[in-house]
Amino acid sequence: MSNCYEGHQHVAKVMKDVVTDGEGVRISVYVSGCRFHCPDCFNASIWDFQKGRLYDQSLEDEIMSLLDKPYISGLSILGGEPLQNLAITKPLIKAFRNKFKNTKTIWLWSGYMLEYIQNDAQLKPLLNDIDVLVDGPFVAHLKKLDLPFRGSLNQRIHYLKP
Numbered sequence: 001m002s003n004c005y006e007g008h009q010h011v012a013k014v015m016k017d018v019v020t021d022g023e024g025v026r027i028s029v030y031v032s033g034c035r036f037h038c039p040d041c042f043n044a045s046i047w048d049f050q051k052g053r054l055y056d057q058s059l060e061d062e063i064m065s066l067l068d069k070p071y072i073s074g075l076s077i078l079g080g081e082p083l084q085n086l087a088i089t090k091p092l093i094k095a096f097r098n099k100f101k102n103t104k105t106i107w108l109w110s111g112y113m114l115e116y117i118q119n120d121a122q123l124k125p126l127l128n129d130i131d132v133l134v135d136g137p138f139v140a141h142l143k144k145l146d147l148p149f150r151g152s153l154n155q156r157i158h159y160l161k162p
């Protein structure tokens, strides 16, 4: 796997019972590290790939346990940049699907646009396993405060499953 996508396997924070990161009540995992460095990024404090806690079996088990409640709609993966952290994103999605199948949803935020992901052999397979992609970098001059689930007008919400 190319190093530009692998990451350093650190999670900045896990938040439970979140209602702003996608539809329903969700568990949000913020991975550490992003190379895009968009001006005025609201998560610049976690651009550092070494920040936070190592993603290991114990943390994965904790996340699965938080998700395992009937009122939880699913998992939200944000950052940082989840697609520059495949050492977390791939096993996390795999563990989620093994445990919950399609009974809950996965939302993922990425600075990469859908068209880029669709044309990258390493990233494209992930599109089969997530339900909703919110794509594109944050663009400060297109910032809009009342957009649901995104920060600037260029970002798009793609519902990938019927």
Ligand code: SF4
Pocket: 034, 035, 036, 037, 038, 041, 042, 043, 044, 079, 080, 081, 110, 111, 136, 137, 138
């Ligand atoms: S892609 Fe996201 S996390 Fe990375 S710099 Fe841009 S807004 Fe911040």
